[in-house]
Amino acid sequence: MSDKQLAAVIFDWAGTLVDFGSLAPTQIFVDAFATFGITVSLAQASGPMGLSKRHHIQSLLAVPEIQQQWQARFGRPSSEADIDEIYERFMPMQIAKVGEYSAPIPGAIDTLAALRQRGLKIGSCSGYPRQVMEVVLPLAKAAGIVVDHAVAGDELPAGGRPGAYMALANLLALAIPDVCRCVKVDDTRPGIEEGRNAGMWTVGLALSGAPAGLTPAAFAAATPAELDAIRQRVRTEHLAGGAHYVIDSVADLLPVLDDIERRLAAGERP
Known part of the structure; x- marks a missing residue:
């Protein structure tokens, strides 16, 4: 793989890969x-x-x-x-x-499959402590959400978000040589700041996570105008946190990765 191509994507869990609304x-x-x-x-x-x-x-x-x-x-x-x-x-x-609350977010399974087809490694980190992750991980795997590594919010002596520690622990575990070839995907501002502090590209999620405040039922019932108002509010929050991109959910990630690789090929860094 070229050093101008992405090597890994690091995901949050609740509100990002599973549990629409982070309920x-x-x-x-x-x-x-x-x-x-x-x-x-x-x-x-x-x-x-x-x-x-x-x-x-x-x-x-x-x-x-x-x-x-x-x-x-x-x-x-x-x-x-x-x-x-x-x-x-x-x-x-x-x-x-x-x-x-462990159901995959719509589009997450297909997105992870597409990342593997591209040869990307898949890391993850969460504010959940390890005891909770030990429940989440097998349930997610049974539902089709499989990652290469997972770091819990209480297992690093240095601490958690918005520090870079969990994101960088993924890089160490996955043997990724360059933070600039990594993308952090998260529904919260501390998670976006975590990615920025680690030197990664960052993608914020506007509608699937906690800041949007939408249950699956509320999302399905919302009008386009209501969704757009929420989208714009959360987008503003994520951009203030340093997000390079803001999309609705993980289902919309692949075109963003294409654009990041274009920027890498042009010599840009996060």
Whole structure:
């Protein structure tokens, strides 16, 4: 393979390859906080999506409205110990429920097959901890989603997104010699920033992930005008995060890869 051609694509999981709308983590954050008597909306829960799950909880507790609820209920600000307690409540709920949201996103299976035909390696990383990924990976494989490597959000000492660590761990595992020949595909801003920090081309997804806030049913029922408004809002967010491209879902990825290879051949770098 020429050094002017792509070598690998690194995918996120929920909202990118599986779980249209990224509902598994979003809804379960709502449910976990509810067990403490704290009301978190789906929109609030989706805000920090892309971070590791403990950092996600920490970010939610920093939301003024949520922190006010916490202090009203418990008579004090939340602490590190509270973050740990919510996380410990969240984890078994996540493990128990994630399988219900593991269906491949439409077009994902065909896209991965096309990447393999092109000789590209397929990496992946997630904000999910390894315990959850151990549930997700076999279910995804049974449904036709197979990757060459997967990195979980809690298994690198250096940390997770928006740092470059998980993306670069994929390159090490897949023996990719040049970050410029890699593409990071993600539905969240932290995931896009992860790819940029790793020196990769980045592709944001506008409609399939958490920022769009669409369930499969809501997506199917939405009018073209409604979808376009969501598309433009999320596109603006992703471009602000550094995305080189923004597409609706992974089903639209192949023409983007063609354009990136054209740019590589012309001497461009991410």
